[in-house]
Amino acid sequence: MTHLSQYDPEIAGAIENELNRQRDGLEMIPSENFVSRAVLEALGSVMTNKYSEGFPGKRYYGGNQFTDVVENLTIERAKTIFRCDHANVQPLSGSPMNQAVYLAFMKPGDTIMGMDLSHGGHLTHGSPVSHMGKLFNFIRYKTHPEEKGRIDFDELMRVAKETKPKIILCGYTSYPRDYDYTDFKKVADEVGAITMADVAHIGGLIAANVMRNPFDYGFDIVTTTTHKTLRGPRGGMILSRGVVSNPLKAPENTRENIPTILDRSVFPGLQGGPHMNQIAATAVCLKEAATPEFHAYAKQVLVNAKSLATALMADGAKLVTDGTDNHMMVIDCVKSWRIPGNEAEKLLDQVGITTNKSLIPDDPNPPFKPSGIRLGTPALTTRGFTEDDMKIIGRTIAEVLKNPQSDDAKSRARTTVRDLTQKHPLYSGLSVL
Numbered sequence: 001m002t003h004l005s006q007y008d009p010e011i012a013g014a015i016e017n018e019l020n021r022q023r024d025g026l027e028m029i030p031s032e033n034f035v036s037r038a039v040l041e042a043l044g045s046v047m048t049n050k051y052s053e054g055f056p057g058k059r060y061y062g063g064n065q066f067t068d069v070v071e072n073l074t075i076e077r078a079k080t081i082f083r084c085d086h087a088n089v090q091p092l093s094g095s096p097m098n099q100a101v102y103l104a105f106m107k108p109g110d111t112i113m114g115m116d117l118s119h120g121g122h123l124t125h126g127s128p129v130s131h132m133g134k135l136f137n138f139i140r141y142k143t144h145p146e147e148k149g150r151i152d153f154d155e156l157m158r159v160a161k162e163t164k165p166k167i168i169l170c171g172y173t174s175y176p177r178d179y180d181y182t183d184f185k186k187v188a189d190e191v192g193a194i195t196m197a198d199v200a201h202i203g204g205l206i207a208a209n210v211m212r213n214p215f216d217y218g219f220d221i222v223t224t225t226t227h228k229t230l231r232g233p234r235g236g237m238i239l240s241r242g243v244v245s246n247p248l249k250a251p252e253n254t255r256e257n258i259p260t261i262l263d264r265s266v267f268p269g270l271q272g273g274p275h276m277n278q279i280a281a282t283a284v285c286l287k288e289a290a291t292p293e294f295h296a297y298a299k300q301v302l303v304n305a306k307s308l309a310t311a312l313m314a315d316g317a318k319l320v321t322d323g324t325d326n327h328m329m330v331i332d333c334v335k336s337w338r339i340p341g342n343e344a345e346k347l348l349d350q351v352g353i354t355t356n357k358s359l360i361p362d363d364p365n366p367p368f369k370p371s372g373i374r375l376g377t378p379a380l381t382t383r384g385f386t387e388d389d390m391k392i393i394g395r396t397i398a399e400v401l402k403n404p405q406s407d408d409a410k411s412r413a414r415t416t417v418r419d420l421t422q423k424h425p426l427y428s429g430l431s432v433l
């Protein structure tokens, strides 16, 4: 960063400090990861200078011969990896990708079913504080926490028949299980809805075939962020079939071809010029995602999550859903140690373990003082952490949260964090990271 350090030392200093924070701590927020140097180079490239409104071959500006190469490659790689007919790689992030789908197929006031926020759904899945929650009639379904997070599909079918949603949306930001997409599809076919899965969190795990792919179950649309388990730049993708899977029953406007409707919804419907540097970096992360190394990484993310969950539960942690099938888990800190999630987050921050406070299903406490914390293994697995490291981390977290007043416990935890981060260095030497 020689140019930046000379020209703007304040910003260069903050970036350097952030690098050291990432290197010296345990990053356990399940939606975060570390991108490769190749992804960073594409993101910091001259592609950021270019306006490319439109799509490859159909741009509103001249000089797009090389951005077309980039976007076409990104689209083809995405289609191959996710086994679908169409990919729009322009959404600036996860929230606009979902908004573009809703606005493509629904009018204000139309009905859509999504998972309740406190049960794991995302803000864009109909939380009353999001504009989407105000614009559309979201019907929120829930899980059975006492049945390890199972979704009651009989109830979902009953409500869907009553409310006739245009879209059945599944997907989550804080739910430690996999879905059986067949059940969602059955409900959607019964009521003539489009099926949409927001796999923002698990996109990389699906890409590596270690979690179920909704397209294999006949889903129409899949959205994913690119910056979580997929280990790319911040961004979103909308993946789809060419035509809806239930054309005779689906809403009138979807009988046209889905890709065109979705593309128009992203541009000019919702966005202007795509961020071509971000799309170039997405192409790179998709190339990485197709390698055997990435598949092994994704497998290890799941092994690590199981190991961490087991260690935490052995040390008295009450996990929402009592275990995990994916890369994350939510600890009910109030039930486990009688401390709220915001306090747990702060205590762990003090020893260099970064997590985030989280609601638990039907949380009696408000979002800023919720009952839980959410943690996951994607970022640490990228650094090379193994299931044995996770056992140590699980014990360390439990010790700190069990003894919130103990300076000795914190001091021991800081030593553990230092040893582990030195064992698995980040962005050092000639490594790809």
Ligand SMILES: Cc1ncc(COP(=O)(O)O)c(C=O)c1O
Pocket (backbone or CB within 6 Å): 031, 093, 094, 095, 096, 098, 122, 124, 171, 172, 173, 198, 199, 200, 201, 225, 235
């Ligand atoms: C399931 C899900 N969808 C959408 C988003 C939104 O992504 P972004 O923060 O990039 O807008 C997130 C982010 O956490 C998410 O978990």
